[in-house]
Amino acid sequence: MLSMSSVSSDHIYKILRDTFGFDSFRENQEEVVQALIQGRDVFTVMPTGGGKSLCYQLPASLMDGTCVVISPLISLMKDQVDHARHLGIPAACLNSSLSARERSGVLEDFTGGQLDLLYLAPERVALADFSSLLQRVKLCFIAVDEAHCISEWGHDFRPDYLQLTELRRLLPTVPLAAFTATATHRVQTDIIKRLNLHDPLVVRASFNRPNLHYAIFPRENILRQIHQVVREQDGEPGIVYRLSRADVDKTALYLQEHDIRALPYHAGLDGGVRQQNQEAFNRDEVQVIVATVAFGMGIDKSNVRFVIHGDLPKNMESYYQETGRAGRDGEKAYCVLFFQRGDMGRLGYFLNQIDNEEERRAGWKKLEQMVSYCERSVCRRHQILSYFGEEYPRDNCGGCDVCTRGVEEVEATTEAQMLMSAIYRTGQRFGATYIIDIVTGARTKKILELGHHRLKTYGVGSKKPKAFWRRLTDAMLQHGLLRATGDRYPLLQITPKGEDVLFGRQPFTYTRLIHPEQSQEAARKELSPNPELFTILRELRRLQAEAEDVPPYVIFSDRSLREMATFLPATDREMLTIHGVGRIKLERYGQRFLSAIRSWLERHPEVEKPATSVSPLPEKTKPVAGASVEESGRLAAEGMTLEEIATRRGLKPMTVAQHLETWLEQGGDVDMDRLLSAEKQARLKVEFETHGLAYLKPVVESLEGLVSFDEARIMRGYLRRQQ
Template sequence: MSNTSLVENLKKFFGFNTFKGNQEAVIKSLLEGNDTFVIMPTGGGKSLCYQLPALMSEGTAIIVSPLIALMKNQVDSMRGFSTENGVAHVLNSSLTKKEIQQVKDDITAGITKMLYVAPESLTKDENIEFLKTVKISFYAIDEAHCISEWGHDFRPEYRNLRSIMNKIGKRPIIALTATATPKVQSDIQKNLGMENAAVFKSSFNRENLYYEIRPKVNTEKEIIKFIKNNPGKSGIIYCMSRKKVEELAQTLQVNGIKALPYHAGLDSNTRAKHQDAFLMEEVDVIVATIAFGMGIDKPDVRFVIHYDMPKSLESYYQETGRAGRDGGEGNCIAFYAYQDLEKMEKLMAGKPVAELEIGKQLIAETIAYAETSGCRRRYLLKYFGEEFPEEKCSNMCDNCRNPKEKFDAQEDVKLVLETVVSGQNRFKAPQIVAILKGQLNQQLRSYKVEEYEQFNEGADKSEHYWNSVIRQCIVNGLLEKEIETYGILKITPEGKKFIEYPQPFLMAEDTNFEGITDDDDDVILGGKSATAFDEVLFKMLKELTKSEAKKKGVPPYAVFQESTLNEMALHYPTTLEELKNIPGVGEGKAKKFGQPFVDLIAKYVKENDIEKPDDFVVKSVVNKSSLKVFIIQSTDRKVALDDIAKAKGLTMEELLDEIEGIVNSGTRININYYLDQKLDEDQIEEIFDYFMEAETDSIEEAYKEFDGEYTEEELRMVRIKFMSEVAN
């Protein structure tokens, strides 16, 4: 195969004059009959590596691909390059008998150069029998990471490909993937029996992408602000759940942003319509679950935002890789709260051991990336087995652009490890922190922890600080967290070595990534708003809350929570109408408590000559109210809470979130009928009285106070009763 003929064929079939990166070497290797393994980041031109050789070879290439939409996309584009419609075909479950016959006829006639199949279709006996009679040029395994259990998109049916290809007839194999850690790479090669393949690996560095992690505070507001500062630019926002996708898309729409949702729960027509609207630039933003983006070839996506951090760095790299494929601007911003990934860990409990181990490790890597204070680009590339000097990042990640101060935490790390050893590997992180801070409850007393040498040794530092030291110990392999036993911490051999021979351990003055995930209704319990608010006004409002609470004989947080006062001190609402827009207020609260607050703010604004920001009171979605109405009507009819949750596809936790949002905004909800089945009168009274006296409505504090006698769910339900009856 002479060099000219390759370039000539490239020009003839695709109209390009030159190859990109490794493409030419890869194609040569395949045409020479070698097994070939291609690792090339998204946007590097992988598909050309098998399309051109297929057009140049005798016979039909079998291309295995995991997604019907992806195959259709590629077949359409190949037909665009050829005068012969049958040049490329799909063989999958969506075809009629007649269409299948047409595909077979075209292959037999030698018209079809590329046959795209899903692995499931390839395993069918009638397909294997037919393909045995056909001249196969080679096999291409696209998205090959699906073979590996360590890959982010594992498909068990991919594991049998080798034996099926042997049945059909041995031919050269080309396996292609856009993400492969060294572990995934060897797994793919072993499974396909291509250890001796020629390997072509392109650099994973996408120098035009800017990586940034932000704490998950006021996320919706931050996203709207970002999009409004980048008008007319295309972007994708990824969320973990379909429910969040729908809600966020609606919130963006009511705030004047052209956005549409995309997830597997929508019917295929709607999905196709939304995808086309994005490609045709009728909308600027797609809010999606990870179902979106495989094979989306839009070169000018200017930002990719992760509302939730994905559960593996490979997914993160794949998804951020959809930004700036044309080499232009690409902003990758992820909102991270440690709790989100901890939730994912909990969901893995009960899975088979091998799957659990893998899942645990993938999540640990993601946490480490999100919390690192070093160069993010370097961290990401190292994960893919590529060495990268930090200075080459050119300030294209938040940590290089705004480096954080570092300090040596060697003594504190040693103290944490020694506490775990004293506790004989039987405590979870919150208990280790409690021991270090000298806080006792009944359970800890029963272990006589006050006799530990480490007891109260860390009282001078915050809970947040100790949690972040523990997480860094996990990230650095000094401790491990057991998911099966709900997060009990155990010391590792490396941890024991560290106690004996302590080493410098650099940590950054870090961002608070804990306890601040947004609730659906912007009621950020215990979280501080990230935006600068008026501290003088905030103090005045806090005093007013205390005096109003005293008049009404309720705790201050039952009037307005701190996060709500924060928002008032940020937006200066001077009428009840404006006050209703503040997260955590709502109609009922505004009526019951609002007047003295808006009077105080109006007076303050006038006296201090303050220009009110017409900034961002993010409009919330009217449509959320349909769920609220359903919940209110169902509780009025005394429908059991678990039945309400089931009817709306919510977990009990999500339903309680919704009810708390309704109650915190001032609407009364009566769940006594359900509560009475769960707890007896004395128990309810005991918890109710606790909330009446407590300084905070924190469930964690209540849980500690009752020494785990009640579940979080029970405590939350009594808190709902309390807020409903006392605050509303």
């Protein structure tokens, strides 16, 4: 061993190369290593996969004495000891998994100065005999891993960690180093105070994991959805997190029945079985490990290519830490979360069992922040980094569903009215599942017994799937049209804001991610793009990106181009079925790419469009000129105004405006001057050219009260027909 003063930078780099196999440090690592070698206290926040373990393993291998590493995860201790030994670093652990003889051997090596690293659980430090032993053995420093566990403001507070507050009193001259992957600034301050760190080097590495792609999907048929994601990974290893032990077992069994090599991992399993399952996963003998998020996992596996959350995590810290188990090797990995707002009541039920009021309120706040992350159509990476006090410098990260797919605005006033009408007519005494059953016309025993099949709203939404109504309910809760009362089984109630929509005083629009239906996904994976056309489209994208000074993926993702080169869209309608092509991108770039495809097809007349070239648009985007639309269009063509048509037909003006938009878009003829003044038409045309045709809200707001949503809607239909 070398004394601290004799460790040169050259020697540190030699150990880095020879022992750890790296030519250079990752960001922040060298700074931490140098501070520890100099005997300084350290506080380090470094994301999972950022190389925290090297920060204490390397100096421990150089310095006199043993580095004691305190960790809460027995399973992770074993992996880290095995890894250290593999590198030639003398290491051992002391925990309940060892036999008495094994513990005796470790203690003998420890007291004899034979170990560079000794891993301990926090509760062992509090044992009188062991704390006395620590005072007699030569230590180089103590590393507290998962240090957020000592803070009551942290996401995973553990009372056992409070015993570590005695370390400074017991070992006043031994440097202390605290490491964590997840700590807000408030938690950081609390950790430094509780461990009584003296003038520590504070390192907050970036929380950004650029190789991770974040995506959130509405949860519908969760077992089938999880299986689909796993199947798309082509045998790559991954982790699936579920909320309960029963869900873990059910998910693992479902995957096994569908020929996926999967094993469960939770606290209800025998310790030996749990360890065997983890080792099988680490050795790539199984593809998937399914685990409870509450129990956590000590996984030190670098090539995890995906992490799936089948349920809502209880807070952002847990979510960040669990997704951080993916892509620790720096290669691209995927983090998929299946979200349903009902999980908020499920988790909230357990939060309400907490006696400490302050702790309960803090838990609810964190849960609400997690729900907001799922529901907001804002860059996922930006939200994650912002939560931890870090600012992301770009508007588009290119590595989350929001940035790669884009969002679209959905007008859902009529559907929202259907849902609220069912809530109102049933006395606002039922939950979302029951209300959706009424709207979709389900003939359940409960509906029949209560006579709700005779309601006017029964079955009015039967043409749309339940998944649509579930997503709409979540959107209405998010936007404050509804509130959910009660804990575990919340009831839906209409808010004053919801009453404005219900009674036609306000329209309801919301944004959602643009993504193809799952049934289209499988079909598209079976086809391959024409490589020549794909190259042409990529070059067109590159030129467009250079002209706008943006990264190419901002124009269209590779996946969008592959689908164009596979399905050969020829019209705007067909282009809209391509992944990542919404109204805005269609308006900005659609014609250029459609023209390139047409030109290529003219040069290759032998190429035929595939039989399954373009799946039909989801029902919500299909314009349907039914009898009611035609009647409103006919009256408008005769010269009647919007208000006159509404009065004649006994409809709300908003409904008539929707009819006329569809009528105009499909080529119907009306006297626009009777519907809108020349000034309004001119001003609307300018604003739609500026903002595009996808959204009404920015157009109406920019005109500061000159036009209504109904008038803007009619003008949009007219402009779409012209296009």
